[in-house]
Amino acid sequence: MYSADAFDLLSTTVLLLNSAGEVVEANAAAEVMFGRSRRNLLGQPAAFLFDRDKALAHSIQQACRGEVADCRQFARVRRGVETVEVAVTSVALSQPLWSALIEIKDLEQRVLVDRSSRLVDEIDTQHELLRNLAHEVKNPLGGLRGAAQLLESELPDPALREYTSVIISEADRLQALVDRLAAPQRMPVQWQAVNIHEICERVCALVRAEFREVALLRDYDASMPEFRADPARVMQALLNIVRNAAQVMTGFHPTQSPHITIKTRIARQVLLRHKQHRLAAVVTVIDNGPGVPEILKERIFHPLVTGRDGGTGLGLSLAQDFIQQHGGVIEFESQPGHTEFRLQLPMEPF
Ligand SMILES: Nc1ncnc2c1ncn2[C@@H]1O[C@H](COP(=O)(O)OP(=O)(O)OP(=O)(O)O)[C@@H](O)[C@H]1O
Numbered sequence: 001m002y003s004a005d006a007f008d009l010l011s012t013t014v015l016l017l018n019s020a021g022e023v024v025e026a027n028a029a030a031e032v033m034f035g036r037s038r039r040n041l042l043g044q045p046a047a048f049l050f051d052r053d054k055a056l057a058h059s060i061q062q063a064c065r066g067e068v069a070d071c072r073q074f075a076r077v078r079r080g081v082e083t084v085e086v087a088v089t090s091v092a093l094s095q096p097l098w099s100a101l102i103e104i105k106d107l108e109q110r111v112l113v114d115r116s117s118r119l120v121d122e123i124d125t126q127h128e129l130l131r132n133l134a135h136e137v138k139n140p141l142g143g144l145r146g147a148a149q150l151l152e153s154e155l156p157d158p159a160l161r162e163y164t165s166v167i168i169s170e171a172d173r174l175q176a177l178v179d180r181l182a183a184p185q186r187m188p189v190q191w192q193a194v195n196i197h198e199i200c201e202r203v204c205a206l207v208r209a210e211f212r213e214v215a216l217l218r219d220y221d222a223s224m225p226e227f228r229a230d231p232a233r234v235m236q237a238l239l240n241i242v243r244n245a246a247q248v249m250t251g252f253h254p255t256q257s258p259h260i261t262i263k264t265r266i267a268r269q270v271l272l273r274h275k276q277h278r279l280a281a282v283v284t285v286i287d288n289g290p291g292v293p294e295i296l297k298e299r300i301f302h303p304l305v306t307g308r309d310g311g312t313g314l315g316l317s318l319a320q321d322f323i324q325q326h327g328g329v330i331e332f333e334s335q336p337g338h339t340e341f342r343l344q345l346p347m348e349p350f
């Protein structure tokens, strides 16, 4: 016998079929893959779940009859309006209840997971380097500023103070940069019960006050329970993302008026940073601005990468850090007129 719970923990989709090729068991990942409830899947001929594909239908039939031990092929699943490329393995079981097992892997998802885990490793290394650099810069910077202040008070000609004030203000600017670089590690993570919608509302209020011309829309899942997180970090991460969207839309004139939507949803059986989570909170920030410049797309989460005059390029890198400290991840998709930043947080009960 199998354990139903373990079966549901798998991130790959598994269907068990009877001798007629109909679904008799489906795990939780199958519900997500086909966008249907388990009850709706049961009794369906498995071949009908894929985009019309004779070769696949044939190998499912063969597996159910025990004619081939195992067969792998590529296929497509239709989910609403989108089509998902998958790899399907059909295995003959010859058991009294189940004649065959089908395992389905989402190929796009795999690429996404590979890419985001590579990104996480790369960014970890970069941050380590930058934090060390920030640490080295901090002390001489304090000395430099102090010396400029002393010099200022000793200067015989007040007109020369223009130069010392440049030194002082630039030292302050560098100090602020260095502080932001060291920020993720500075405070210990403060775990507590978090209501994600309260955080979204506070972010909306702050952004609304700063960017009056951008409309902020909300699409909340009211059934979202509280979960364990550090509210200050989650709020800062979300604020950085929403502010970016508002900033790129200021001065940009799309055909539609500029708007940002903040959407919350619960996702089931998600793989985040190499760990499977039963539930995750997904906060999506969607804007109808010009989109992320192509040249920045690969590096957008790296520190000091900016496409904005006066930007420090730390907003997204800090946001990613804060969410990673929760075991979560931020991903994005962007094209002109539609940009989505997806913030995914494991929902740990507390
Ligand atoms: N929603 C978006 N649409 C288009 N481009 C974006 C969007 N969000 C971010 N970007 C691009 O990504 C760049 C990096 O963003 P990030 O927040 O890391 O740095 P910044 O906004 O430039 O500076 P900082 O946040 O440190 O003040 C931005 O400069 C902008 O070019």
Ligand SMILES: [Mg+2]
Binding pocket: 240, 243, 244, 311, 314, 315, 316
């Ligand atoms: Mg920013």
